[in-house]
Amino acid sequence: MKLEMICTGEEVLAGQIVDTNAAWFGNVMMENGVECQRRVTVGDRLDDLVSVFKERSLVADVILVNGGLGPTSDDLSAEAMALAKDVALVENQEWREKLEAWFTRSGRPMARSNLKQALLPDTAIMIDNPVGTACGFAVKLNRAWLFFTPGVPFEFKQMVNEQFIPFIKHKFDLTSQVALKKMLTLGQGESSLADTLADIDLPCGVTLGYRSFMPYIEIKLFARGEEAMALLSNVESQVIELLGHAIVAHGKVSLAEEIHSTLLGSGKTLSIAESCTGGMIASQLVDFEGSSSYLQQGLVTYSNESKVKVLNVKPETLDDHGAVSIATVEEMAKGVRAILDSDYALATSGIAGPSGGTEGKPVGTVAIALATSKGVYSQMIQLPRRSRALVRSLSTAVAYDMLRRELAGEAVVVDYGSIGRFSK
Template sequence: MKLEMICTGEEVLAGQIVDTNAAWVADTLMDHGIEMQQRMTVGDRLEDLIQAFQQRSQHADIILVNGGIGPTSDDMSSLAMAMAIGEPQVENKEWRQRLTQWFAKNQRPMPVNNLKQAMLPESAIMVDNPVGTACGFRVKLNRAWLFFTPGVPFELKRMVTDQFIPFIKNEFDLDKPVKVTKLLTIGGGESFLAEKLQDIHLPEGIELGYRSSMPYIEIKIFARGEKAIAHLDSVAAEINICLADLIVAKNQLSLAAELHQLLLDSGKTLAIAESCTGGMLSSQLVDFAGSSRYLVHSIVSYSNAAKVNLLGVDESIIDIHGAVSIETVEQMAEGARAVLDSDYALATSGIAGPDGGTDEKPVGTVAIALACREQIFSQILQLPARSRGLVRSLTCAVALDMLRRKLNKTAVLVNYPSYKKGN
């Protein structure tokens, strides 16, 4: 089975928005052992859409089309599909009724242009959208089924999960079962990781892939076929031994997701004091429901006055050692922990740039501390200073990793090949 995806929309094509839908679809399909062979983006132009549907339907078995089924004039996917197949659009009575009921239920008048969403190619089979007004549908053209989905992310995700994946599994005989294990790493570049793993023996049917999404490099272990899948755990274990301290999570999207679960399981509490990361650290944890069970407070102590007055940092410490120092960040962490007597506290301070660096402390210099009830762990690192955002996200990753290691009862401070130790 050959599966492709066509993403529509001028805003996507022009780079005005990042196409997170396509990334989510590919990742979700892979979790089900379904690989995507090709993806293309087409703007909101009728002729281009018609051409894309006609051409790709001669090569693919199934095509997921995302976007262009809304009520506005630039939503052209349904019309383009009808013209590509050479048939009229007809009103789907069931969906018109659903639209009428939806607007009545929400006590809103239905704009006339919403009726456009009930107009489908004549041979189309309706695909339910229980969380929105855009009607999904599928049509057969040449060798391919084209499966049309809304661009709104939560509507797309519901349709893919409830409709698209079951359709694939029911209609197509997948050549081989595919399983993927994902290992999240920090502190080493792609070339470094590849060199470290070059001598690992990969059984037939297993291959490695690398994906850079800073602050992480994700290693994907693809296993195709039952025999390969049987070796998947042993290959992952060998990679784990090879990379040791660089692997921070398995089958997780982020370090924050890994730490969130560890904190929930531990029953421990956490406080945070942030300077250079400016709330990014706590925000990553608050993204997850249930974080209130462990995150007691977070203080963005950006100025030196805030460090002194809110966290109790000794002003003379800042005068002597500077805001970006082991001495200051340790007092920040202990001050944050003491406020509500939390089990742990993380603190960050650094020079994110693009200005503010010195010869002694260049841009990318960060100090990070983890305060526990019994001791404080701290370090200064010189991080890659390619951008302000990168320095901040890398700082968060290291801070989260320090607490992850503490909860896992392993060494809190380790060497990251891509991050230099500071003084």
């Protein structure tokens, strides 16, 4: 089965918004054993939409079309599909009734323009949208089924999971054997990782890929067919042996997800005190449902005064060592842990830049500490020539990994390769 995606919208094409739907879709389909072979982005121009529908329907078996189903004049997907198929737009009575009922339940008057969302190409199969006012639809054109979804991310994702994936499983034989392994790495560049793994002899049917989304680089091992799948674990073992400490998670999209999945339901608690990371450590955990079961508090103690008054950092520690120091960050971690007697506590203090550095502590110098009931682990890392955002995100990732390693019973402080580190 040849799967493609057509993304619509002038704002997507012009780069005014980032197309997160496309990235999410490609990843979800790969996890379901289907590779998206091509993606095309088209603006809100009727002729261009008609042209691309006709062109790609001669090649693909299934095309997911995202966007252009709203009530305004620049929402053109249904009209373009009708022109491509040379059929009329007709009102779908079932969807009109659902629209009217939706607005009635919401206690809102329905604008006449919303009725446009009930106009579908003749012979189209209406696809329910349980969380929005724009229904989807499916149409057969040439060799392809075109499956239309709204562009609103939460509507799109629900329809893909609940309607699109069952649709293609019903229409096509998806029994081909595939398997995917993902490993998250930290502290090495893509070229360095590629050099390290260059000598692995990949079996037929197994491919090795990389995805960079800072501060991580994800390594993907994809196997096609039973023979390749049987050899996948051996290839994975080779990657793990070669990369060592650079691998920080398996099958997760971030270290925050790894920490969340480990602490959730464990009965263990965590407190966080942040300076240069400015709440990033706590914020990424709060993105996950259930984080309140282990995250007791996240404090942004940015000023020296707050470090002293809130965390009980000694004034003489700041005077003697400075805010960005092992001594200070250890007292920060111990102080925030003591407030609620948390099992674990993380603390950061650093110079994110672009200014504020000194000869002894240049921009990108960050101190990180992990406090536990048994003691405190700490390290000073240096991240030169990185942007302010990357210094903060890399520091957050290193802090998470210190906690992850402690939870796994591993050495807490390790050498990541391209991340400079200084001992006490």
